Every structure is written in structure tokens, then in C-alpha cells.
Amino acid sequence: MSVMESLxxxxxxxxxxxxxxxxxxxxxxxxxxxxxxxxxxxxxxxxVVVQSxxxxxxxxxLVKWAAYLPPEQGMPKADETPTxxxxxxxxxxxxxxxxxxxxxxxxxMTLAAWDKEVGSCIMGAINKPALTELLGIEEPLKLxxxxxxxxxxxxxxxxxxxxxTGVKYYLDENRDYCVxxxxxxxxxxxx
Ligand SMILES: Cc1cc2nc3c(=O)[nH]c(=O)nc-3n(C[C@H](O)[C@H](O)[C@H](O)COP(=O)(O)O)c2cc1C
Numbered sequence: 307m308s309v310m311e312s313l314x315x316x317x318x319x320x321x322x323x324x325x326x327x328x329x330x331x332x333x334x335x336x337x338x339x340x341x342x343x344x345x346x347x348x349x350x351x352x353x354v355v356v357q358s359x360x361x362x363x364x365x366x367x368l369v370k371w372a373a374y375l376p377p378e379q380g381m382p383k384a385d386e387t388p389t390x391x392x393x394x395x396x397x398x399x400x401x402x403x404x405x406x407x408x409x410x411x412x413x414x415m416t417l418a419a420w421d422k423e424v425g426s427c428i429m430g431a432i433n434k435p436a437l438t439e440l441l442g443i444e445e446p447l448k449l450x451x452x453x454x455x456x457x458x459x460x461x462x463x464x465x466x467x468x469x470x471t472g473v474k475y476y477l478d479e480n481r482d483y484c485v486x487x488x489x490x491x492x493x494x495x496x497x
Pocket of ligand 1: 316317318370373429431485
């Protein structure tokens with residue numbers, strides 16, 4: 307898969323087969339973060355890999371799915387849940403703003419997984435206090451976000467963003483995600 311093909315097809319996935327993510331993919335996810343570019347090469351991000359079924363089940367109720375959809379459409383059912391979560395932590399004792407580093411790491415880890423057909427959902431709407439306790443995260447580390455991973459059982463298509471769609475994704479008749487994106491002309495100008 308070319309990088310551009312990956313960028314088109316590496317969408318957000320929210321329903322998954324009940325099949326574990328193999329260890330080589332987990333290793334690639336961690337490696338993708340380890341090798342990421344970061345400000346002043348500080349390398350101030352840390353990960354918690356949640357892969358035991360017991361711990362994955364404890365994370366499930368602490369994340370919120372698909373805010374644009376009613377829960378019966380957007381929330382994975384019991385047999386559609388992700389089989390792996392990775393928590394992304396920031397070392398708050400490191401100088402500077404780590405949000406750009408975090409964004410680059412999120413892009414790299416989700417692309418690395420997608421290269422092996424493992425889909426993902428970056429999750430910012432999470433119960434940080436409860437997850438911090440559950441995952442044993444201690445100062446100066448702070449939980450930035452969770453990423454859910456698994457083998458998708460739905461498709462996701464880019465559609466043109468129109469006055470009708472706005473930015474909200476929706477499900478089509480196959481329960482596949484349709485994700486409106488602005489045109490190139492709307493987001494860039496050429497001098
Ligand atoms: C920083 C960030 C936080 C997000 N948080 C959530 C979330 O809490 N729950 C969720 O279902 N999706 C979440 N998403 C996924 C977005 O809804 C998704 O990226 C967006 O709708 C565009 O879809 P696409 O990734 O397929 O382009 C998040 C994405 C990002 C980048």
C-alpha cells in the first residue's frame with residue numbers, strides 16, 4: 307500500500323472482529339511511536355499497552371464512541387468491541403507543549419497498524435481520572451488519549467463535505483461510515 311493509499315483508507319473504525327491483534331502489530335505500534343519526530347528530540351511520550359481481555363473489558367466503559375451518532379449506531383456492541391487499547395501518556399515534567407509530538411505519534415501508530423490491516427479509533431472523549439487509576443498512571447505522567455485497535459468489520463468512505471452534510475460523519479445503508487471532507491480548494495491556496 308502506498309502512503310497515499312494508506313492515508314485514504316486509514317479512517318476511523320468503530321466496530322471490530324473479536325480477534326486479537328497479533329504481537330508483531332503491537333510491536334510495530336510501539337516502534338512507530340519510538341521513532342516519531344518530536345520537538346528537540348525530547349521523546350517525552352509513554353505508552354500503556356492494554357491487551358489482556360480482562361483489562362480491555364475494563365477500559366470499554368471509560369471511553370465514548372461517535373459523539374455525532376446515537377449510541378445504538380455509534381457504540382460497538384459486545385461482539386464488536388476493539389481487542390486492544392493503547393494509552394498515550396505525556397511526561398508533564400518535560401519542557402514545552404507536547405501536543406504536536408502527540409499528534410505525530412498518533413498518526414504514525416495508527417498508520418503502522420493499518421499497514422497490517424488493523425484499524426483504529428483515536429479517543430479523546432475518555433474518563434481520564436478513572437483510566438489514570440485503572441492503568442496505574444503516576445505523576446509526572448499524564449494521560450493524553452486512548453487509541454482503540456482491532457480488525458474492522460465495516461468500511462469507511464470519504465464523501466464531499468456539503469452544506470447538507472456539514473462535518474458530521476454518518477452511516478450509510480450498509481452501516482459503513484461516510485466521512486465528509488472539505489475539498490482541496492477549500493483548505494489550501496496556491497500562490
Ligand atoms: C484528537 C482526536 C480525538 C478523537 N476522539 C474521539 C472519541 O473520543 N471518540 C470517537 O469515537 N472518535 C474520536 N475521534 C475520531 C474522529 O471522530 C475522526 O477522526 C473524525 O470523525 C474523522 O474521521 P476519520 O478519522 O475517518 O477521518 C477522535 C479523533 C481525534 C484526532
